[in-house]
Amino acid sequence: MRPSAVSFVAGPQGEWRIERIVPVRGAPLAAAPRLARIEGELVRPPSAWVLHGVRTHERYTESAERARLSGVQPPLGRAECTQAALIPISKSEAWWDLAQDERRAVFESRSKHISTGLEYLPAVARRLYHGREIGAEFDFLTWFEFAPADAAGFDDLVERLRKTEEWRYVEREVDIRLSR
């Protein structure tokens, strides 16, 4: 896929109301009332903060996994999905120093990121953006949408991922919960 930009703008306006901002590891982000997810542009309007990223090609997903995912993964924007999470993440230099096969081994062979995540589809819709390549504040911006009835399941998923070997390489993470 061709890379395309995204800007998450926190401030007085935006489709999503910010319910809480929890710094999980590392520096926090400032409080703000609302969040706008602006696809296709790197904008920097006056705001509490702006996070930039790009949608880009997959790094770790193998073809069988992609087939399984595309069979169950729902689109963003479903009417019943009135809750969302924006979880910006950065990984350590130790992660980026690994070879590609070592990162894949940590990510899926040992941490089971994709196979665990698949258990929570189609309840959770997701989109991954990369920030590292454009010198952004976070290496990744992860975005999720779900219905209120699936919020507890989403919390369970996040808790499981945070216990994995992959998360030992996470050096900054902020958990932002939203509703509309």
Ligand code: HEM
């Ligand atoms: C909802 C179920 C989930 C599924 C099916 C899923 C699936 C995936 C897949 C397939 C990738 C690899 C993309 C590639 O090949 O480059 C990925 C990457 C990633 N996911 Fe998830 N994921 C889920 C939930 C989560 C959650 C809840 C978080 C954060 C708490 C998260 C954080 C990340 C991060 C940071 C990456 C990038 C890893 C890297 O490139 O080092 N994911 N996910």
